[in-house]
Amino acid sequence: MSAPADTAPGGPSPAGAESGVGAPGRAAIAARTLRGDRWWLQPAATFVGLMIFVVYATVRSFVRSAYWVDSYHYLSPFYSPCLSASCAPGSSHLGVHFGTVPMWIPLAFMSLPFLLCFRLTCYYYRKAYYRSFWLSPPACAVAEPHRTYGGESRLPLIVQNAHRYFFYIAVIISGINTYDAVVSFHGSTGGFGFGLGNIIIVANVILLWLYTLSCHSCRHVTGGRLKHFSKHPVRYRVWTWVSVINTRHMMFAWITLYTLILTDLYIMLVASGTISDPRFVN
Template identity: 70%
Template structure:
């Protein structure tokens, strides 16, 4: 026993000539992609399906150019806000016409959609989601990724991820615009104040969008990331603590807002197309 204990335990390794991570030099050569026996592939698969479903739906609706505005109640889907060209339906341009008629290959919500897309693409949670599920980098813990090397976010196009904080500022402006749209939607069919199911959906969507936006890691850094002494800045410290509480729910809010955007747009589309009659509480 003592003789065995005195001998160093060695493990035979096969050095890989190329690659990184589990395929790097000095790592044991294991032919299996993973030794896990659970359904590790289920989470990335569901993530791909969820993201793909939203992207397909949002793309179709953004280029549809129809059933996005309910003139009777001033319901405007967030996919078309702000609508600032002369191609927009009458009454849907809450901020006037900044551009003339747009060709059919340009979405009417072109002013905000690209920046909102970049805000989500560069979001810390969404990076984790699509890095693992789409790029398999890596797809799960203890599962080898198929890439030979990893350069991080130091080269194009991934270096653009570092601009996330700037897209956050634009997302705040768009959230203010969506809030204004939701307020304007409290409109009766014959003018004056009106309130219906569509208002509840629009307001709920705006609340969730605000929660997702301010729970962003960039917002947390802006409110308190540079402070060295919290005691000297009690107001900012309080704001930072509230943002930090929301930040723990950032993943849930990221998915919830995708659902709320799709539901809001779908409801407005049904009402605008005459497929569904809005349930009115105050006409």
């Protein structure tokens, strides 16, 4: 006699029974994995790499010191845009639109939450922290420790579906970062100026644009839902450009984490007087 429908191989498990790798019908392998290589190195390295950025960015976003070099108009990306009366004089490139804010609110409160959501919902970062933080699963052919998985169909993971909207905001913020880079070529003394800090800031902005535009949502915006590329030659051309950098989205995702740290660290050292900014012009 055949097994009941609710316990048949491949069918849903009865209430209270294990699911996932422990579900009825799955191979009964007691070991977590039969792999003999050091499969844990990649998720461990990813965990460490992400945690370095998270800790550094969190601390620097709240300390409110050495983020603005008035002489050269260098503004840390962790403080852009700075729109409140709590900002250092001159650092509010887009004007002062808010009063003083308490210390527990970062000065870049208009951008950091959206950039965080953009990164958290990014297709690459999902894979990275699902594997390295949630161990879901930690590696191929390695059983995850969780008994159930509801997918991205309910809170909190349903928020992942808003990635495309965070992409639109990220484009605007990248534009603001570009404006900050332009402003950095005109110091407090007036006129054009150019130093090592400008190179670092501009390089960071370019890489941020590459990360933003290589996003899968950008690829969909430029060429998604087109049935006939020949009827939309401009969108097709843009889609091909985006597709090229889309293949390197993971690389840009990692590079920009550390160019952000490098840019902020350099500005912090110059602003605090620890080092001087080598000037090539003015």
